[in-house]
Amino acid sequence: MTVDVAVNISTTGHRSGTKSFAVTLMNRLAFEYFKKDQDSGFEDVIVVDPKTHAFDALQKLTKNIPKAWYELSSLSLKDRVDFSTDFCLKTLPYTPNTYQLVYDFFLKLEDVSIVLTKKKNHPYKVELVYSMQNDTTFFRGQPSLNDETISQINSKFKNALPRDFLKFLKIHSGFAKNSDTGIIEAENIFEITNHLRELIKSQNKTIKSGSSVIDPKDLIFFYQSYDQMDFQCFLASWYPISEMGNVYFSYVDSTVSNYKNSSLETLSFPTFLDWLMFYLEIMDFNDL
Known part of the structure; x- marks a missing residue:
């Protein structure tokens, strides 16, 4: 209605x-x-x-x-x-x-x-x-952001951000469902990523995905769930296709989703667009 x-x-x-x-x-x-x-x-x-x-x-x-x-x-x-x-x-x-x-x-x-x-x-x-x-x-x-600003953001990450994510920034520089925190404003991603990496380091956290240890420097935070310490991150050590895939990261549990078995259940996605389509599509599946 x-x-x-x-x-x-x-x-x-x-x-x-x-x-x-x-x-x-x-x-x-x-x-x-x-x-x-x-x-x-x-x-x-x-x-x-x-x-x-x-x-x-x-x-x-x-x-x-x-x-x-x-x-x-x-x-x-x-x-x-x-x-x-x-x-x-x-x-x-x-x-x-x-x-x-x-x-x-x-x-x-x-x-x-x-x-x-x-x-x-x-x-x-x-x-x-x-x-x-x-x-x-x-x-x-x-x-949206212009090409120059997008290029400046990408350069802060050694021009490694996924191309589909950079394309999305030409539509929206931030995006959220309902009252969700959502996709972090692109111009803040570098600062927030550095802050969270330092926080992980200061608390001596060991980040794991299954039995594998994840280097916090490999995490690039682009989405936050409802102001909680739950994030979706690009993972610089995981290139499932030709660019970085993305994973779910729980700060409280110090865990990264099992990206070796990427699926909706593990919240690990080979591309940013795969994650975005999941974010849009779940509007029809309230039980997910």
Whole structure:
């Protein structure tokens, strides 16, 4: 079930300077997430509507809002979905499985919205919100990165980051399901990876995958689960195809998933896209 709701918009950034309302068809779970209340911590929530919000005014709130997103918000829902589908399929490396799953993902969309949020003592944040028809799932994507920034991030890891991951950053620099922490903002991955490596070292942890010892320096952290110390990491010592595979890492248990038997059960994946398709696909399998 979708909710045709009016989301209260702050006076900041309005053409008229008076309070207004923007109508969105985001599903019920997304609507609950973006409520302005004490539980959410949001001081302000703006669902972008070109009829109400001028791009220049929104840029004053956050320079990160892409012009393409603003233009996307002026299209019909069908055109927004079609454009987003085409863009993702053209940007991601082609595999038959990836193509089908991405196509199916967009077929199950109820709405695509651009939302600005602000928490106390934090700047405005802009996200592209994908509301699914099942009313229990939505996804939040952060603005893409340009080629220069992506290259700079990759160079910090000796240009070893998987190509499909780098391609994904041209779509979203961060991505999450519902209230999940999700894919870590790409510009923070190097700092977070170094911090966690140092933390592992300072606590004298021995990381194991089965009977094998894993060097913490081989872990590159790109996903965090719900603010817990559970991560998905690229593993620099594992090249199942031509690039680094990725594994599940539990900080508390000091264990890495069994990548020698890569599968959904072990949460070890030969490519980033394999993991991403798993992340998208489980929206239909609540028992996983």
